[in-house]
Amino acid sequence: MTTPTTPTAPPSPPARGRRRAPSRIGRAASRAAALQRPRVLLALLLLLALTCVMLLDGYLRAEVGGDERVRTGASASDVPDDVLDGGPILTFPGGQATTVSVPDKTIVLTFDDGPDPTWTPQVLDILDEYDVPGTFFLVGSMISRHPGIVRDLVEQGNEVGVHTFTHVDLSYQSEARVTREVEQTQLALAGAAGITTTLFRAPYSSETNAIDDYSWPVYQNLGEDGYTSVFIDTDSDDWKRPGVSKIVEWATPEDDEGASVLFHDAGGERSQTIAALPKYIEKMKAKGYTFTTVSGAMADQQSPQQQQQQEQESQQPGGGRQPEQSGGGLQAAHHKATGATLYEGKALVAAVAVAEWTVPALSVGLVIVGVAVMGRFAMMLVLARRHHRQRNRRRFSWGPPVTGPVSVVVPAYNEKECIEATLRSLARSTHPVEIIVVDDGSTDGTAEIAESLGLPGVRVVRQANAGKPAALNNGVRHARYDIVVMMDGDTVFEPDTVRHLVQPFADPAVGAVAGNAKVGNRRTLIGAWQHIEYVMGFNLDRRMYDLLRCMPTIPGAIGAFRREAVLQAGGMSDDTLAEDTDITIALHRAGWRVVYEEHARAWTEAPGSLGQLWSQRYRWSYGTMQALWKHRRSLTDKGPSGRFGRVGMPLVVLFQVVTPVFAPLIDVFTVYSMVFVDFRAALLAWLAVLGVQLVCAAYAFRLDREKYRYLLMMPLQQLAYRQMMYLVLIHSCVTALTGGRLRWQKLKRTGEVGTPAGNG
Amino acid sequence: MFVDSSGRRARLLRRLGLLVGAVCVGYAAVLGLAFMGVGISVNPSSLLPFGAGGDGPGGPGPGSGAGPQGGVAPTGPPPSAGPSTSPSAVPSAASTD
Numbered sequence: 001m002t003t004p005t006t007p008t009a010p011p012s013p014p015a016r017g018r019r020r021a022p023s024r025i026g027r028a029a030s031r032a033a034a035l036q037r038p039r040v041l042l043a044l045l046l047l048l049a050l051t052c053v054m055l056l057d058g059y060l061r062a063e064v065g066g067d068e069r070v071r072t073g074a075s076a077s078d079v080p081d082d083v084l085d086g087g088p089i090l091t092f093p094g095g096q097a098t099t100v101s102v103p104d105k106t107i108v109l110t111f112d113d114g115p116d117p118t119w120t121p122q123v124l125d126i127l128d129e130y131d132v133p134g135t136f137f138l139v140g141s142m143i144s145r146h147p148g149i150v151r152d153l154v155e156q157g158n159e160v161g162v163h164t165f166t167h168v169d170l171s172y173q174s175e176a177r178v179t180r181e182v183e184q185t186q187l188a189l190a191g192a193a194g195i196t197t198t199l200f201r202a203p204y205s206s207e208t209n210a211i212d213d214y215s216w217p218v219y220q221n222l223g224e225d226g227y228t229s230v231f232i233d234t235d236s237d238d239w240k241r242p243g244v245s246k247i248v249e250w251a252t253p254e255d256d257e258g259a260s261v262l263f264h265d266a267g268g269e270r271s272q273t274i275a276a277l278p279k280y281i282e283k284m285k286a287k288g289y290t291f292t293t294v295s296g297a298m299a300d301q302q303s304p305q306q307q308q309q310q311e312q313e314s315q316q317p318g319g320g321r322q323p324e325q326s327g328g329g330l331q332a333a334h335h336k337a338t339g340a341t342l343y344e345g346k347a348l349v350a351a352v353a354v355a356e357w358t359v360p361a362l363s364v365g366l367v368i369v370g371v372a373v374m375g376r377f378a379m380m381l382v383l384a385r386r387h388h389r390q391r392n393r394r395r396f397s398w399g400p401p402v403t404g405p406v407s408v409v410v411p412a413y414n415e416k417e418c419i420e421a422t423l424r425s426l427a428r429s430t431h432p433v434e435i436i437v438v439d440d441g442s443t444d445g446t447a448e449i450a451e452s453l454g455l456p457g458v459r460v461v462r463q464a465n466a467g468k469p470a471a472l473n474n475g476v477r478h479a480r481y482d483i484v485v486m487m488d489g490d491t492v493f494e495p496d497t498v499r500h501l502v503q504p505f506a507d508p509a510v511g512a513v514a515g516n517a518k519v520g521n522r523r524t525l526i527g528a529w530q531h532i533e534y535v536m537g538f539n540l541d542r543r544m545y546d547l548l549r550c551m552p553t554i555p556g557a558i559g560a561f562r563r564e565a566v567l568q569a570g571g572m573s574d575d576t577l578a579e580d581t582d583i584t585i586a587l588h589r590a591g592w593r594v595v596y597e598e599h600a601r602a603w604t605e606a607p608g609s610l611g612q613l614w615s616q617r618y619r620w621s622y623g624t625m626q627a628l629w630k631h632r633r634s635l636t637d638k639g640p641s642g643r644f645g646r647v648g649m650p651l652v653v654l655f656q657v658v659t660p661v662f663a664p665l666i667d668v669f670t671v672y673s674m675v676f677v678d679f680r681a682a683l684l685a686w687l688a689v690l691g692v693q694l695v696c697a698a699y700a701f702r703l704d705r706e707k708y709r710y711l712l713m714m715p716l717q718q719l720a721y722r723q724m725m726y727l728v729l730i731h732s733c734v735t736a737l738t739g740g741r742l743r744w745q746k747l748k749r750t751g752e753v754g755t756p757a758g759n760g
Numbered sequence: 761m762f763v764d765s766s767g768r769r770a771r772l773l774r775r776l777g778l779l780v781g782a783v784c785v786g787y788a789a790v791l792g793l794a795f796m797g798v799g800i801s802v803n804p805s806s807l808l809p810f811g812a813g814g815d816g817p818g819g820p821g822p823g824s825g826a827g828p829q830g831g832v833a834p835t836g837p838p839p840s841a842g843p844s845t846s847p848s849a850v851p852s853a854a855s856t857d
Binding site for chain 2: 038039041042045046048049052053055056179180183184187344345347348350351354575576622625626627629630734735736737738739740741
């Protein structure tokens with residue numbers, strides 16, 4: 001995280017809008033809204049599409065709308081006896097239930113649950129080798145995921161039927177769901193192979209004598225719609241994997257009867273099916289059997305003239321079937337998909353393909369974020385502990401105590417509420433200081449207030465409004481001493497702060513020191529959230545970066561610099577909106593060491609409203625990206641600059657840009673898992689992550705001897721604050737991409753932060 | 761840094777955003793339509809041979825006539841759980857969490 005820098009100079013922007021809004025605030029608000037509305041809309045649309053992708057993916061995997069109930073042992077009193085005792089092919093011509101048997105010495109090979117990318121092609125190879133057709137009852141979700149296999153399967157001359165979209169027991173489903181299941185499967189079929197079919201087999205169905213009172217209406221309704229429900233005569237039970245010989249034995253009908261035989265080409269490990277199939281075909285061929293499809297069996301059972309008559313009828317309404325392609329009526333159940341069905345089907349298959357790519361890609365992103373976040377926590381804990389031990393060891397010292405006077409630069413722009421407390425706190429300093437207040441063209445009498453206090457050692461330098469970097473540079477120019485402490489006009493130091501802050505300069509390699517900024521106004525909810533964030537940021541992040549020697553930011557609220565180092569770097573620059581990050585990186589690149597001094601505490605006033613917090617963070621994240629971009633050449637540099645480029649930059653980019661940008665995935669996946677997959681497991685996972693964060697936060701609080709009760713706000717922080725932070729980051733990324741101009745916005749101050757001791 | 765005063769990048773991005781937004785809406789629309797089955801007619805009754813005419817393939821006769829009542833024999837009892845492996849259970853490997 002970037003750290004507090006108080007905006008000092010909003011260079012009143014030239015009015016860009018053509019229309020004049022009544023007030024300045026109103027104008028700014030409308031400009032902000034105009035800037036953001038399309039983005040919000042786009043973000044919502046992206047979220048909608050992402051939700052669709054995930055719902056679709058969940059639907060395909062039966063996470064969404066899945067139903068694993070299977071009915072067994074129900075009564076069959078409503079089912080006509082001649083259906084229960086009839087052949088395996090059930091139709092309803094004219095609304096009258098009719099069963100058709102497979103002719104003697106004929107086998108209809110049926111394969112359920114496919115297509116499967118592993119097993120179905122192997123089945124097709126076998127069928128091709130023996131030149132026998134099969135009838136495949138396909139599951140719509142699998143069709144849409146593997147459309148190419150279905151195309152091959154149909155081209156090879158096999159017949160296909162609908163086996164529902166999600167393989168649910170239809171006897172439990174509403175009529176609307178049954179219709180949807182069948183229609184969606186037809187769509188997938190149309191998209192994959194350009195056909196629809198009139199064959200249907202219900203999941204978990206078997207012989208006609210197993211039809212019960214609950215499934216019977218399903219067949220009736222579908223039959224009246226023109227579907228042919230296909231049952232079985234013999235069941236290979238190959239899904240039980242009983243061994244090749246058993247599969248062949250169970251699949252073989254008695255005597256020389258014909259049979260509709262059930263195999264499975266999907267739904268699990270099917271190597272036994274693949275091994276048994278050639279043996280079975282050879283055995284039945286040896287017995288004199290012929291192989292056909294369901295349509296082939298139906299055609300054989302019909303008298304020739306009926307067949308002719310039907311063919312004529314069927315030509316008229318649908319214009320559908322393609323006798324050319326279907327080797328002699330073996331695919332009579334197929335109809336060519338046309339118009340909306342065809343295009344919608346193709347769109348469905350494409351949509352599924354998108355989901356099939358997107359969800360794994362997002363999962364990878366999620367894993368990266370997860371590993372990065374957890375790795376960061378682990379690294380922070382280890383390094384923070386080491387840092388704490390190292391710096392607080394009794395024998396530890398930076399060198400001979402630094403006792404000489406230092407300059408304190410206080411840039412101030414309209415700080416009338418806070419400036420008095422700031423200056424009075426500096427005057428109580430236990431270290432000799434000269435105080436330079438740089439008034440950046442304030443209009444509220446800040447300079448006059450500063451002068452009227454009559455504090456010893458305070459000088460007020462006035463300049464025309466030129467921005468915070470210019471004010472700081474002006475202060476550095478006026479500084480008499482070699483060490484310059486920079487702070488904000490709204491920050492309050494403890495008496496010991498300056499003394500602690502400058503001690504590291506005893507080490508001549510140290511070019512700058514970061515202090516420990518604390519949130520003074522922590523009694524409100526957002527104050528408490530920022531308090532947690534600051535404590536973690538300063539006690540974990542900064543300690544880690546200190547030891548890794550790549551601290552990206554000296555907080556504007558409290559930092560000390562060697563004057564020489566700042567001048568060498570060319571002073572503060574107004575290239576970026578985060579001049580504190582910019583100068584820190586510049587010092588690293590020049591070979592200076594930048595360290596963190598935890599005992600130098602400064603009390604600062606955090607933004608009190610969400611709007612202010614938003615604009616502050618917007619500026620920080622935008623400024624950080626600007627600074628990283630400005631120093632991008634360090635990646636290929638040699639020496640200390642290259643070291644920062646190759647160690648510091650990647651860490652900062654990973655933790656402050658990449659992770660937050662992908663962080664929304666965590667929320668989306670969490671919500672999705674909670675709603676559709678397993679609420680308890682998802683909740684536990686979420687709580688576990690929260691627990692890890694709590695442990696880290698508690699450790700940070702312990703290092704800083706803060707009161708733990710603020711941690712109670714942490715679960716809530718996960719539900720609002722975190723989301724706001726990543727939205728800010730995404731927003732500033734987009735602003736960076738569009739090249740829009742982002743300006744300083746002065747935060748409103750109340751001046752309530754005053755007494756360091758009283759807080760907490 | 762990052763500032764593009766010509767506004768060309770902003771324009772480009774705005775168009776890209778429009779495109780992405782349109783694609784998103786299209787995607788959601790396609791799925792909605794496909795899920796609800798709007799605008800499609802896969803009801804085969806209009807296509808079937810024995811649509812309106814009551815004289816289908818020989819009434820209830822031929823099927824059960826030549827029928828292999830015995831063929832129903834091998835496994836007597838109700839469907840049992842059948843192949844309980846629903847297709848969904850197959851490749852859920854790299855999915856959600």
